[in-house]
Amino acid sequence: MEGLIFDIRRFSVHDGPGIRTTVFMKGCPLTCQWCHNPESRLGEPEVTVKRQVLEGRNISKPETTGYWIKPSDLIHEISRDRIYFEESGGGVTFSGGEPLFQPDFLSAVLEMCKQKGIETAVDTSGYADLELFHRIAPLTDLFLYDLKILDHEDHLHFTGVSNECIKQNLKYLIHSGKNVLLRFPVVPGISNTRKNIEELKAFILNELLYKGKTGHISLKDHRIFSEGTMIKPIRLSLLPYHSMAREKYHRFHMTNPLKGLPDLQTRDMDSLKQELESMGLSVTIGG
Ligand code: SF4
Known part of the structure; x- marks a missing residue:
């Protein structure tokens, strides 16, 4: 068995706790x-053809994005950074693309990481069968889980897929006490609309924070109780829209639907951050 990846980024500090090695897997069923x-x-x-200016001359050369790798070879690459993981509380993050798009490869690599005592994170759109989450949840220390658009039709329009399984899978992870960091891409006119923000808040309140047998929900002190057991607080990271990928759209001959949309700045997130924090959520910007 082999998996298709397109990059391994070392010394990342944005894809989970500590110093991380991020493996970018190729293939995604969404078209955000x-x-x-x-x-x-x-x-x-x-x-694709990569163009560079070297010593005043334009250089063009073909470049292949994506290569096949065996789980054992990938683990060998990841293990080279173990000393940094141990000293910083870091680990490996599988990102993409959509890592769950290659379920057998991902499961095999996660299993090998666990055998070696390497902390694991999976950065996912959540678009996969629930059975797959059942399979990888025991092997994953942290889920970086995108929650983008709550309205079904809008989600279909802007990402190309339904959000039904995304919501169901997230409910499963939260209610089973898994370590989840929600990530909300803040895109003007798409996710950052009053309608979507209100629906995001309602979904978190009504579907993620549910009353267990104790009927006890405490939001203000960031504690959530489910059937008498404290589970982890809801954490959410706001990801401001940026246009840094515009050159890639050109190089990969893809249409950029948001061409010309200006970047958001961290300060543009302040009022949304405060609004979500007032619900008792733990909110950060970026990452
Ligand atoms: S943003 Fe993520 S989930 Fe959406 S198309 Fe790109 S890789 Fe896939």
């Missing part, structure tokens, strides 16, 4: 209009 990794979407290697 704001995608900042368009080179990750096709589930096969791609050859």
Whole structure:
């Protein structure tokens, strides 16, 4: 068995706790209009022409994005950074693309990480069968889980897929006490609308924070009780829209639906952050 990846980024500090090695897997069933990794979407290697200016001369050369790798070889690469993981409380993060798009490869690599005592995180759109989450949840220390658009039709329009299984899978992870960091991409006119923000808040309150047998929900002190057992607080990271991928759209001959949309700044997140924090959520910006 082999998996298709397109990059391994070492010393990352944005994809989970501590120093991380992030493995970018290739292939994604979604087509988010704001995608900042368009080179990750096709589930096969791609050859494009890379243009550079070297010593005043324009240089063009073909470059392949994506390569096949065996689980044991990938683990060998990841293990080279173990000393940094141990000293910083870090680990490996599987990102993409959509890591769950290659379920057998992902499961095999997660299993090997666990055998070696390496902490694991999976950065996911949540778009996969629930059975797959059952399979990988015991092997995953942290889920970085995107929650983008709550309205079904809007989600279909802007990402190309339904959000039904995304919501169901998230409920499963939260209610089973898994360590989840929600990530909300803040995209003007798409996710950052009053309608979507209100629906996001309602979904978190009504579907993620549910009354267990004790009927006890405490939001203000960030404690959530489910059937008498304290489970982890809801944490949410706001990801401001940026247009850094525009060159990639050009290089991969893809249409950029948000061409010309200006970047958001961290300060643009302040009022939304405060609004969500007033619900008792733990909110950060970026990452
Ligand atoms: S889920 Fe991620 S990789 Fe896939 S299209 Fe959306 S933003 Fe891009």
